[in-house]
Amino acid sequence: DIQLTQSPSFLSASVGDRVTITCRASQGISNYLAWYQQKPGKAPKLLIYAASTLQSGVPSRFSGSGSGTEFTLTISSLQPEDFATYCCQHLNSYPLTFGQGTKLEIK
């Protein structure tokens, strides 16, 4: 199975900050990576697919980049509604796996 390791696991930031979350794959996965946002008690929400394509309706302050084994999710200017947990998912091969998550908290 392909393992996904996110860093950091916890991130404390302020409204207006620029933050970056990293997802590393245990082997090359081309651009077969998605990012999700999850709030407590809710289902994950798709933000980005194919490593860098913004899902329809997702604000442009979210962006994704990377290919191969290293990927990043960037939020350019944090808004109050962005404080949540973010996780990556690879889609390169089965079984699909997810990163362990990065919890973004208000400083």
Place this chain on the structure above:
Amino acid sequence: QLQLQESGPGLVKPSETLSLTCSVSGGSINSYYWNWIRQPPGKGLEWIGYIYYSGSTNYNPSLKSRVSISVDTSKNQFSLKLSSVTAADTAVYFCARAVAYRSSFDPWGQGTLVTVSS
């Protein structure tokens, strides 16, 4: 707008079979890949498996011996059965759609908590 909704017992006894259904509304189940994912309390997401609308399935090897996913196109539903459950199977169970074999999941159901306890 496509919506998914999980339903089923919230409490299952150890060694019994967990059974959940995902109802699809706002669109037809007669296409795409229909997935089950779970999330133990306070932990990360685990993909359980999918069923293609035609009936072909693919399961996570870690659960393959205990999992069965089926589809009922006449009811626009698909279902999950997980046998011989233990406390480790306690989790929120989500259903979700993937539009292709290697595509991301969207939309998701709201999730349903299943607790395994006597």
